[in-house]
Each structure stands twice: as C-alpha cells, then as structure tokens.
Amino acid sequence: MKTVKGPGVFLAQFVDHKAPFNSLEGLCEWASSLGYKGIQIPTTENFLIELEKAGSTDETEGQEYCDALKEKIGAYGLEITELSTHLQGQLVAVHPAYDIMFDNFAPKAYKNNPKARTEWAVDQVKKAAKASRRLGLKAHATFSGSLLWHTAHPWPQRPQGLVEMGFDELAKRWKPILDTYDENGVDLCYEIHPGEDLHDGDTFERFLKATGNHKRINILYDPSHFVLQQLDYIAYIDHYHEFIKAFHVKDAEFNPTGKKGTFGGYNDWIDRAGRYRSLGDGQVDFKTIFSKLTQYGCDVWAVMEWECCIKSPEQGAREGAPFIQQHIIEATEKAFDNFAGGDVDKDKLTRILGL
Numbered sequence: 129m130k131t132v133k134g135p136g137v138f139l140a141q142f143v144d145h146k147a148p149f150n151s152l153e154g155l156c157e158w159a160s161s162l163g164y165k166g167i168q169i170p171t172t173e174n175f176l177i178e179l180e181k182a183g184s185t186d187e188t189e190g191q192e193y194c195d196a197l198k199e200k201i202g203a204y205g206l207e208i209t210e211l212s213t214h215l216q217g218q219l220v221a222v223h224p225a226y227d228i229m230f231d232n233f234a235p236k237a238y239k240n241n242p243k244a245r246t247e248w249a250v251d252q253v254k255k256a257a258k259a260s261r262r263l264g265l266k267a268h269a270t271f272s273g274s275l276l277w278h279t280a281h282p283w284p285q286r287p288q289g290l291v292e293m294g295f296d297e298l299a300k301r302w303k304p305i306l307d308t309y310d311e312n313g314v315d316l317c318y319e320i321h322p323g324e325d326l327h328d329g330d331t332f333e334r335f336l337k338a339t340g341n342h343k344r345i346n347i348l349y350d351p352s353h354f355v356l357q358q359l360d361y362i363a364y365i366d367h368y369h370e371f372i373k374a375f376h377v378k379d380a381e382f383n384p385t386g387k388k389g390t391f392g393g394y395n396d397w398i399d400r401a402g403r404y405r406s407l408g409d410g411q412v413d414f415k416t417i418f419s420k421l422t423q424y425g426c427d428v429w430a431v432m433e434w435e436c437c438i439k440s441p442e443q444g445a446r447e448g449a450p451f452i453q454q455h456i457i458e459a460t461e462k463a464f465d466n467f468a469g470g471d472v473d474k475d476k477l478t479r480i481l482g483l
Contacts, residue, residue: 129422129423129424129425129459129460130422130425130426130427130459131422131456131457131458131459132375132418132421132422132426132428132429132430132456132457133165133166133209133428133429133430134165134166134377134429134430134431134452134453134456135163135164135165135166135377135430135431135432135448135449135451135452135453135456136164136165136166136167136168136209136429136430136431136432136452137159137162137164137166137167137168137431137432137434137445137448137449138167138168138170138212138376138431138432138433138434139155139159139167139168139169139170139173139176140168140170140173140212140214140433141433141434141435141441142155142158142434142441142445143155143170143173143176150175151175152175152176152200152201153200155167155176156200156201156203156204156206157204159204159206159445160204160205160206162445162446162448162449163449163450163453164206164432164449165205165206165207166206166207166208166209166429166431167201167206167207167208167209168208168209168210168211168212168269168429168431169208169210169211169212170212170214170215171211171212171213171216171252171256171259172213172215172216172233177197177211177259178193179252179255179256179259180255181193182194182197182255182258182259182262182263183254183255183256183257183258183259184255184258190258190259190262191262193262194259194262194263195262197263198263198264208263208265209374209429209431210260210265210267210268210269210317210374210429210431211256211259211260211263211265211268211269212268212269212270213252213253213256213268213269213270214269214270214271214319215233215271216233216248216249216252216253216256216270217249217253217270217271217272217273217318218230218233218249218271218273218274218324219233219234219245219246219248219249219273220246220249220250220253220272220273220301220302220305221246221272221273221274221275221297221298221301221325222242222245222246222273222274222275223274223275223276223277223278224242225278226274227242231245234248234249235248246301250301250304250305253270253305254304254305254308256268256270257305257308257309257311257312257314257316258308258312260312260314261312261313261314265314266313266314266315266373266427267314267315267317267346267373267374267428268309268314268315268316268317269317269319269348269374270316270317270318270319270348271318271319271321271324272298272302272318272324272325272326272335273298273301273324273325274323274324274325275294275297275298275325276290276291276294276295276325277323277324277325277327279291280327281391291334294325295325295334295335295337295338296338298325298335298338299335299338299339302335302339303339303342306339306342306344306345309344310342310343310344314344315344315346315373316344316345316346317346317347317348317373317374318332318335318345318346318347318348319348319350319353319374319376320332320347320348320349320350320353320354321350321353322353322356322357327353327357328354328357328359329359329364329367329368332347332368332371345371346371346372346373346374347368347371347372347373347374348373348374348375348376349364349365349368349372349374349375349376349428350375350376350378350433351378351380351412351414351417352376352378352379352380352404352410352412352435353380355380355381355382355402355410355411355412356380356382356390356402356403357390358382358390361412361417362413362416362417362420365417365420365421365424366420369420369421369424369426370424372421372424372426372428373426373427373428374428374429374431375421375426375428375429375430375431376431376432376433377407377414377430377431377432377433377448377451377452378404378407378412378432378433378434378435379404379405379406379407379408379409379410379411379412379414379436380402380403380404380405380410380411380412381402381403381405381409381410381411382401382402382411383401383402384401385401388400388401389401390402396437397437398437398438403437404435404436404437405436405437405438405439406434406436406438406439406443406444406447406448407432407444407447407448407451407452408447408451409436409438409439414451414455415455418430418455418456418457419457422457422459430452430455430456432444432445432448432449432451432452434448
C-alpha cells in the first residue's frame with residue numbers, strides 16, 4: 129500500500145487578472161497559506177511556466193530554467209504535482225465541427241488553420257515531456273482530443289469501421305508524442321472526460337489497443353466525470369488502478385427529473401441534472417475512493433480541481449485543502465491480525481490441520 133500525497137490544487141481555474149491570482153508568486157503564497165502542499169500547473173499560462181524555455185532543445189538552458197522554477201516554488205513550501213497540457217492535448221485531435229470553438233485555445237497565429245494548430249499542439253505536448261523530466265516529475269496531465277465524440281449517440285447509425293478508423297487515427301497522432309514521453313521517462317495521463325474520445329473504460333481500452341499497448345498511456349482519474357455519465361467510479365478503480373497515475377479531487381451530483389437527465393437539455397450548468405460541485409457538496413464517495421487508491425498503492429497526488437456552479441472559487445479553495453487532508457489515509461505498515469507471528473513451522477501447521 130502507499131499513502132496518497134496531498135493536498136494539491138490545480139491552478140487553472142484560479143488564474144485571474146487580479147492579485148494574488150495574476151502571478152506565480154501570488155498563487156504560490158495563496159495556495160501555501162490555505163494548506164496546500166502541491167500545485168498542478170497549466171502550461172498555457174506563460175507567467176506560471178515558460179514552456180518554450182522549460183522544454184527547450186538546449187538541455188543546459190532548459191535544466192537551468194526548470195531548476196530555478198522548482199526553487200522559486202519550493203520557497204513557499206510547495207511542490208509541482210504535474211504539468212498540464214489539457215488545452216493543447218485537446219487540439220491534437222479536433223473534429224472540423226468544433227474548429228471554430230476550439231480555435232479559442234490556440235494562439236492567434238494558428239487560428240483558422242487546423243493543420244498548423246495541430247502541429248503547434250503536438251509540439252507543445254512534446255515540450256511538456258522534456259519540461260516534466262527536468263522538473264523531476266513522473267506524470268503529466270492532458271486530454272486526448274476527439275474525432276468521434278459527435279457520434280457518441282449516433283443518428284443516423286455509425287457505418288461499420290468508423291470507430292476503428294477513428295481510434296487508429298487518434299493513435300497515429302499520439303504515438304510520436306507517447307514515444308517522446310517514453311524517452312523522457314514520464315507517464316502521460318489522459319483525463320477520462322465527456323467530450324473526449326477517451327471518456328470511459330471501453331474507450332480507454334480501445335485507445336490502448338490501437339497504440340499497441342504503449343507503456344506510457346495512463347489515466348488521470350476524476351470521479352466527477354463518471355457521476356455525470358452514471359458510470360461506477362468505484363469499480364473503475366478496481367479495473368484500472370494500475371493505470372491511475374494522476375488524480376483530480378472534484379465533486380459532482382446527478383439529480384435527474386422528468387424533464388432532463390444525462391444530456392442536460394442544453395441548460396447552463398446550474399440547471400442541469402448532472403453538475404459539478406465543490407468538495408463535500410456533491411455525491412461522490414471520497415472515503416471509498418481514497419481507501420481504494422491507498423489499498424492498490426496508487427502513487428498519486430490528490431489535486432483539487434474547483435468547478436462549481438454555486439460556491440465561489442475562494443470558498444471552494446479554502447475548504448478543499450482540509451477536505452483532502454481529512455481523506456488521506458496513512459497506509460499502515462503493520463497488520464493488525466499479525467499477533468501470531470513467528471517463522472513457518474511445518475510440524476505445527478500439520479497439527480493445526482489435524483494431519
């Protein structure tokens with residue numbers, strides 16, 4: 129067994145143009161004051177990390193930058209849990225139907241140019257592999273992107289071979305990236321998430337198979353996304369614990385009515401049957417989750433991700449650190465029933481069995 133590390137916090141939802149949320153130093157001081165021990169850093173925010181420097185082809189320059197970044201963050205009593213390329217990972221695979229909306233995630237120079245946008249995204253995720261290694265990180269968080277999501281509930285029916293072709297193409301795009309992560313000794317953790325081609329267990333297995341079971345494919349586990357899908361998020365750990373290398377602690381609830389259910393009726397988040405909530409305000413059984421992760425020896429940081437349609441991010445962050453701390457289980461090194469002890473005595477064993 130292994131004790132889950134934490135509490136950590138994903139900074140993406142807290143970045144703002146106002147202090148203390150507009151600088152690395154400000155966010156570090158804020159997170160540390162609330163009791164967090166780690167920060168997950170979105171690589172799209174240049175003031176948090178300059179990915180071009182951290183992932184530079186110049187090994188000396190890149191290492192010097194990463195060493196200085198670690199030292200700056202460490203001065204606040206914090207560690208980097210993982211880097212995140214969620215937005216860039218999304219852009220590795222975008223169906224044309226979503227081009228206009230996903231252009232918002234790309235720099236101006238790549239908008240209205242899907243081919244150039246994809247090339248930029250692939251380069252960004254590769255740079256994050258080098259940056260992670262230089263920072264001493266073993267796992268990285270990202271999205272898979274999606275070529276097939278528009279066919280998840282198909283009408284008309286999907287033609288034969290479409291799903292297989294979609295996952296073959298997804299694997300083709302990700303294999304060179306995965307190889308880069310392997311070269312740098314870093315596991316690539318895909319957040320299993322609605323809207324992504326990797327959104328449950330079956331799709332994760334499809335992707336794994338399509339890549340030839342690439343050894344760097346792993347999972348960022350976030351139970352909130354399974355609540356919204358009505359998927360058994362506890363049994364998911366039983367199935368895939370060996371792949372869980374990152375963990376978002378986020379709550380959710382699902383309250384269907386006679387008017388709406390899983391698909392949400394095109395409502396805003398506050399009016400949907402399934403919605404994300406601050407920690408402790410939803411329906412996720414975190415006690416069992418932390419028990420399972422500890423039992424299976426999952427080497428993960430428990431990182432709070434705030435997304436709530438009711439509670440403020442400030443209150444959510446204040447409550448998040450103690451919530452996680454209260455759920456972390458110190459893995460026992462002693463068996464409570466090992467009172468008999470002693471060496472193996474075969475004669476004694478045969479007498480106990482009456483042989």
